[in-house]
Amino acid sequence: MRQKRVLSVLLILLFLFSQAKGQDYKYLESTGAASGSSLSAGIENPVSVKVIYDNYVKVEGMKEDWGYSIYIEGLDKKILFDTGTKPEVFESNFKKLGIDADKIDFLILSHEHGDHTGGIPAFVKMRKGIPVIIPQSFSEKFKKEMSGSGLVPLLVSKPAMICNNLWTSGEFEYQIPEQTLVLNTKKGLVVMTGCSHPGIIEMLKKIKSDFNRNIYMVFGGFHLMQKSDKEMDTIITEMKALGVVKCGATHCTGDRQIKMFREAFGDNYFELGVGNILTIN
Numbered sequence: 001m002r003q004k005r006v007l008s009v010l011l012i013l014l015f016l017f018s019q020a021k022g023q024d025y026k027y028l029e030s031t032g033a034a035s036g037s038s039l040s041a042g043i044e045n046p047v048s049v050k051v052i053y054d055n056y057v058k059v060e061g062m063k064e065d066w067g068y069s070i071y072i073e074g075l076d077k078k079i080l081f082d083t084g085t086k087p088e089v090f091e092s093n094f095k096k097l098g099i100d101a102d103k104i105d106f107l108i109l110s111h112e113h114g115d116h117t118g119g120i121p122a123f124v125k126m127r128k129g130i131p132v133i134i135p136q137s138f139s140e141k142f143k144k145e146m147s148g149s150g151l152v153p154l155l156v157s158k159p160a161m162i163c164n165n166l167w168t169s170g171e172f173e174y175q176i177p178e179q180t181l182v183l184n185t186k187k188g189l190v191v192m193t194g195c196s197h198p199g200i201i202e203m204l205k206k207i208k209s210d211f212n213r214n215i216y217m218v219f220g221g222f223h224l225m226q227k228s229d230k231e232m233d234t235i236i237t238e239m240k241a242l243g244v245v246k247c248g249a250t251h252c253t254g255d256r257q258i259k260m261f262r263e264a265f266g267d268n269y270f271e272l273g274v275g276n277i278l279t280i281n
Contacts, residue, residue: 025143025153028133028160028168039213042186043165047074049192049278052093053084053119055251059275062096065089067115068194068221068251071097072181077105077163081181082194083119090119093274094126101126106162107151108133110194111178112142115251124149133168137177159210169207174198180220182207183280188216188243190280195221195252201238208242217280219248219272224257232257236264248272 053069067085128150183190
């Protein structure tokens with residue numbers, strides 16, 4: 001009897017330890033340095049980016065709201081990057097854009113904030129059983145919620161290939177862990193951001209170093225709302241010094257700051273906004 005009680009206690013302790021330790025998750029495998037021979041010449045065919053969720057609206061009949069989400073097609077995999085804030089707004093815009101959820105291969109989340117993850121309940125009604133690629137430092141609670149919702153957490157630490165010519169930047173070590181998408185084109189790298197909490201210039205510098213290629217284009221949220229005109233002038237100057245030719249700023253960048261990017265880049269600036277479709281050659 002005493003041996004049975006000891007065994008029961010040991011089993012309970014083992015269970016509690018396993019729960020505390022948390023579930024083991026797979027990582028998106030890095031293929032080594034994201035440069036040199038590991039990069040091809042770049043995309044052969046145009047890549048299309050549809051803006052599902054944004055603070056601004058581009059096409060009449062779509063709904064704007066604070067948040068961000070884009071859909072990427074034209075590669076050998078179809079990608080949903082972030083899901084906006086409100087499930088009902090995400091679902092409405094998603095369907096109006098005519099996107100087929102059954103064809104999406106990966107959901108990728110830039111960071112663990114509600115204005116980028118809030119639409120997930122609407123998405124999983126349409127699509128389950130696919131990987132959700134997230135920075136490794138996302139909370140255990142969030143990872144378990146993703147597993148419980150029918151998605152398969154796939155963690156990111158360093159730059160890694162998602163599909164041919166599309167990479168994750170890897171996790172930027174910051175108080176808010178974040179990743180970006182990096183598309184390889186013949187003109188250079190195209191960087192797609194969520195909110196750029198670690199700092200847009202710092203992120204671009206690291207990507208340029210890691211991939212050993214010029215950055216041709218950058219777009220998404222830059223999180224610059226609190227920056228003064230003087231600070232913005234420095235950021236724009238540094239961005240151009242990094243070789244950035246084309247720029248599209250939206251979401252958390254700030255209205256005044258977006259205006260400054262528009263004026264600085266002129267014809268090489270492009271709008272985003274819900275319903276807009278960008279073509280990257």
